[in-house]
Amino acid sequence: MSDFLNDTHFERFRETIYQESGINFTVANRSILESRLKERLRSLKISSLDEYHRCIVRDKEEMRAFLDSITTNLTRFFRNAAHMEAFEYYVLPELVAAKRSGERTIRVWSAGCSSGEEPYTIAMVMKETLPPEFTISVVGSDISLKSLMVGREGYYPESRVGNVPEKYLKKYFNRHESGYRITEEIRELVTFDYHNLKHDSGLRNLDVVFCRNVLIYFDEAAQKAAVNRFWDVMGPYSFLFIGHSESLFGMNTRFEFLKTDWACLYRKTTQSAGGTT
Numbered sequence: 639m640s641d642f643l644n645d646t647h648f649e650r651f652r653e654t655i656y657q658e659s660g661i662n663f664t665v666a667n668r669s670i671l672e673s674r675l676k677e678r679l680r681s682l683k684i685s686s687l688d689e690y691h692r693c694i695v696r697d698k699e700e701m702r703a704f705l706d707s708i709t710t711n712l713t714r715f716f717r718n719a720a721h722m723e724a725f726e727y728y729v730l731p732e733l734v735a736a737k738r739s740g741e742r743t744i745r746v747w748s749a750g751c752s753s754g755e756e757p758y759t760i761a762m763v764m765k766e767t768l769p770p771e772f773t774i775s776v777v778g779s780d781i782s783l784k785s786l787m788v789g790r791e792g793y794y795p796e797s798r799v800g801n802v803p804e805k806y807l808k809k810y811f812n813r814h815e816s817g818y819r820i821t822e823e824i825r826e827l828v829t830f831d832y833h834n835l836k837h838d839s840g841l842r843n844l845d846v847v848f849c850r851n852v853l854i855y856f857d858e859a860a861q862k863a864a865v866n867r868f869w870d871v872m873g874p875y876s877f878l879f880i881g882h883s884e885s886l887f888g889m890n891t892r893f894e895f896l897k898t899d900w901a902c903l904y905r906k907t908t909q910s911a912g913g914t915t
């Protein structure tokens with residue numbers, strides 16, 4: 639056990655993090671919390687954990703900076719190719735068919751988008767796939783302000799674009815001295831927002847929600863609350879992607895499990911034979 643973060647402090651920070659974000663710190667990642675706390679205390683010149691805890695409870699900005707510091711932001715373009723194929727070959731054609739006679743906008747939310755690789759991948763695939771009369775709207779949201787800033791700028795070093803298929807790299811990225819920037823055509827399809835999945839996003843009528851590799855950091859109660867909020871903001875016929883190591887199994891949600899030729903995902907449908915339920 640560490641002298642810096644004793645059991646009482648660990649419990650107090652663990653509880654605060656959970657209440658604020660749904661992120662469930664376990665004993666296994668206690669050392670990560672400890673090192674992030676040390677960094678915050680050093681940079682703010684605060685000498686005790688009690689004082690720092692009072693600080694985050696009092697100061698919204700510091701709470702945000704603290705939460706940012708404890709998040710894991712690992713991501714990449716075209717992460718889980720099978721998901722992107724299911725999106726391109728199953729979900730988008732379904733939505734195009736369903737919207738043939740209605741409003742021709744497809745709204746996608748990348749919840750927990752980190753530094754933007756996921757929402758940009760989604761926007762590029764939509765641009766490449768959808769008939770030109772369709773309007774594309776992609777929102778990327780996260781609680782990591784640092785990551786959102788990277789996303790908004792849309793610059794990525796060479797090492798981060800290795801996974802991008804050649805045709806996309808040529809068409810939707812501009813070469814820069816130290817890497818690439820997403821073209822304006824794609825950047826203007828994506829909006830980045832600070833949003834905590836503990837709360838209502840204010841978004842409505844979404845056709846697709848991607849929330850991949852985020853729920854793994856939550857406990858079951860927080861996962862279920864987030865998934866139920868997704869249901870509430872999704873349109874009557876819509877789709878949910880979660881990470882390939884995540885599952886709604888046993889969670890008793892209203893989503894229907896859907897196995898496509900490419901990947902498994904979830905569907906919301908409120909249309910019954912007699913109409914909308």
Ligand SMILES: C[S@@+](CC[C@H](N)C(=O)[O-])C[C@H]1O[C@@H](n2cnc3c(N)ncnc32)[C@H](O)[C@@H]1O
Pocket residue numbers: 658659660661709710711712713714717749750751752753756779780781782785833834835836849850851852855
């Ligand atoms: C591992 S990344 C996943 C990024 C992307 N979805 C992907 O699959 O590549 C997890 C992201 O979830 C975000 N996150 C964690 N808890 C969150 C919360 N309560 N609200 C919003 N975002 C959260 C983190 O900041 C982090 O950027």
